[in-house]
Amino acid sequence: MASTETSSAAEVTSAISEPLCPHCKGAGYYMLDVPYGHADFGQLITCRCRAAEKNQSRRHKLLEMSNLGPFQQKTFDNFDAGIPGVARAYARARRFSEHPAGWLILFGGYGCGKTHLAAAIANEVLKNNFVTVLFTIVPDLLDHRAQYLRPQAARSIT
Numbered sequence: 001m002a003s004t005e006t007s008s009a010a011e012v013t014s015a016i017s018e019p020l021c022p023h024c025k026g027a028g029y030y031m032l033d034v035p036y037g038h039a040d041f042g043q044l045i046t047c048r049c050r051a052a053e054k055n056q057s058r059r060h061k062l063l064e065m066s067n068l069g070p071f072q073q074k075t076f077d078n079f080d081a082g083i084p085g086v087a088r089a090y091a092r093a094r095r096f097s098e099h100p101a102g103w104l105i106l107f108g109g110y111g112c113g114k115t116h117l118a119a120a121i122a123n124e125v126l127k128n129n130f131v132t133v134l135f136t137i138v139p140d141l142l143d144h145r146a147q148y149l150r151p152q153a154a155r156s157i158t
Contacts, residue, residue, distance in 0.1 A: 021049040028053075062126055066133040074119035086113050093117040097124035100131075 020026040028050035032040045046054070063072070076097070081090040089106060090113075096104045097120070104121070106114040115137060122135045136144075 021047060023047050024049065059126075062132060066122065066126055067135045068119065068122055068126070068133065071115070071119035071135060072123065074116045075123055076120045079113060079116050079120055083113065089113070089117060093121050097121045100125050100129070 021028075024030045024047035028047055029044040030047055031042065031044060032038075034040050063069075076090070076094055079090060081087050085108075089108070092104065093106070100121070106117055108114055119135060122133045125131060126133045
């Protein structure tokens with residue numbers, strides 16, 4: 001009787017959940033049908049469905065580590081490149097996001113879009129390249145720098 005209830009609960013769960021992957025039958029992994037002695041014999045292979053989950057999880061973890069939370073909405077699409085004097089910075093930032101190597105220094109007055117462009121670069125790189133991005137604003141960076149320049153005794157108190 002208990003097995004009937006368990007079977008019935010499994011059927012309900014199966015009916016509610018998404019259809020099983022045709023490749024791995026929902027396991028997330030599969031093995032190739034190869035003869036003993038083959039290099040792939042007995043090796044678990046990550047299924048496409050599981051790989052997509054792993055990629056999504058990795059993107060989420062990278063976003064958490066990046067410090068971009070409050071700046072997630074800062075993108076190239078919603079940056080106003082029509083503001084006088086920012087078109088060149090916008091174009092260079094966009095190019096830099098496609099090939100992020102070396103340094104790109106953004107400078108200008110308050111409110112001209114430096115933080116927006118920096119966050120747009122970081123969001124684009126994080127989205128397309130699966131690399132770790134650490135985003136910080138200058139006041140926070142200077143605070144961290146000052147903390148590590150203080151003598152060891154002063155650091156341990158704070």
